[in-house]
Amino acid sequence: MKRIFIGYLLTLTLLTACSKEPTDRLTQELKTVKSWTATSKMVADAWVRGAVPKVYAKQTLKKAQQEFQTETNNIAEIESSTAIPQPYKLVLLGHIKRLAKITEQISTAVEQENYSVVAQRLEDLSLEGRTLDSQLPQQNKP
Secondary structure (H helix, E strand, C coil), rough: CCHHHHHHHHHHHHHHHHCCCCHHHHHHHHHHHHHHHHHHHHHHHHHHCCHHHHHHHHHHHHHHHHHHHHHHHHHHHHCCCCCCCCHHHHHHHHHHHHHHHHHHHHHHHHCCCCCHHHHHHCCCCCCCCHHHHCCCCHHHHC
């Protein structure tokens, strides 16, 4: 099941890369970021509740970190235009990098079995996700 999910996400990423319009591509990349943010939150929350094993949580969070890096690279490659000015891209990239850093901190806390740090970083992850969402123009909200 996990392999099917990862395969689906990889297919989505590949399809995203084929979009012709920079704004369409940006929207798709941001949808992927939001999906991995939600996945990270769900897995960390499930780990805190004892619903998933540590190994699964660590693997999923590591994959999320990798995907955040991939999306950072993909968005950086999108051509800047009047619809997507460079300063706007830099703001979005900053948020995605912070999401990756928070996810890394959660992963480390899971490894150390530090439930209180995971709970705190979950709040940070939610806040950063909402902040990223607030930066998106209405038509680009995934």
